[in-house]
Amino acid sequence: MNKKKIRNLKVINKQKISLNMIRVTLGGSSLNDFTDNEIGGYVKLIFEDKNKDKSLMRPYTIRKFRSKEQEIDIDFAIHDKDIGYASLWAKNVKLGEEIQLTGPGSKSMFDLSCKWFFLVGDMSALPAISVNIEALNDDYIGYAVIEVLSEEDKQLIKKPKNFIIHWVINPEPWKKNTKLLEKVLTIKWYNFTPFVWVACEFSNMKVLRNFFKNTKNIPKENIYISSYWKSGLNQEEHKIIKKKDSKNNF
Known part of the structure; x- marks a missing residue:
């Protein structure tokens, strides 16, 4: 799988799962090569920095993946102090808006042979x-x-x-x-x-x-x-x- 492939996705759903965390569901046919094994890996969301005329990438964990629907869930911690590009986007994004991302990257899992x-x-x-x-x-x-x-x-x-x-x-x-x-x-x-x-x-x-x-x-x-x-x-x-x-x- 090409981890640097740019994928174009739409915001399918958005919900507040706790006081300071928002879950955004992204979907689209460009997830057709994802597998259930991608859960726990990461994607890099791509944002445009209008002040510097360049793109910024922010890594986020794939919280859930539904292969039939071709959807992934990404959770964003939200607070009012030093809010970054990704959190601000998650806070303000509307259903149907589009975003690009790359990935999936590898999981930061642990050694299951340990006790x-x-x-x-x-x-x-x-x-x-x-x-x-x-x-x-x-x-x-x-x-x-x-x-x-x-x-x-x-x-x-x-x-x-x-x-x-x-x-x-x-x-x-x-x-x-x-x-x-x-x-x-x-x-x-x-x-x-x-x-x-x-x-x-x-x-x-x-x-x-x-x-x-x-x-x-x-x-x-x-x-x-x-x-x-x-x-x-x-x-x-x-x-x-x-x-x-x-x-x-x-």
Whole structure:
């Protein structure tokens, strides 16, 4: 499949699934080569920057895919602080409007040979976390620590019976804080090595990476960790510091 292929889609549906998250359904015949395996992968939405006469691309997780209808669902976290191109588009878009995207890109899944899992993320990672948890059967155990803006942003996630989800409420995630780490530190660990999956704001990612890598000594092959955004920076600026940081860390 050509991951760089430009696909032209229409907005089929739009719904508010929590206080600060909107789900946009996109559909069209250009999804005819997608498969159910694409759920959890990502697409890159293409926006025109009229001020700079160029296109901007924003990656988003494929939350759901319906092959018969040729539709994908994409969830957008919405808040009024430093709202970006994609969130602003999702907030204002009308049914029938068109958008271009590329993909699908690979999934940030975890190693199912591990006995237990530890997932940590904020609302930007909630769609990916949800997909990962929903892929597990009842043989798996573990924890997820998820930061959301409000109590009304908690979501029902289909999970294994012995998998525990902890919600952290932070109405101002763009301000420097350690709320995710504080909750992570309260979790009782099992007596064997987990697979750790982390995605959140850049500064919080660095703190969590240090904890899992240096305090808990999680080996490289047992961890996926990424920043999805950085407070105060746009996506292009974030990509620059993310690339620089990755050269010195796994």
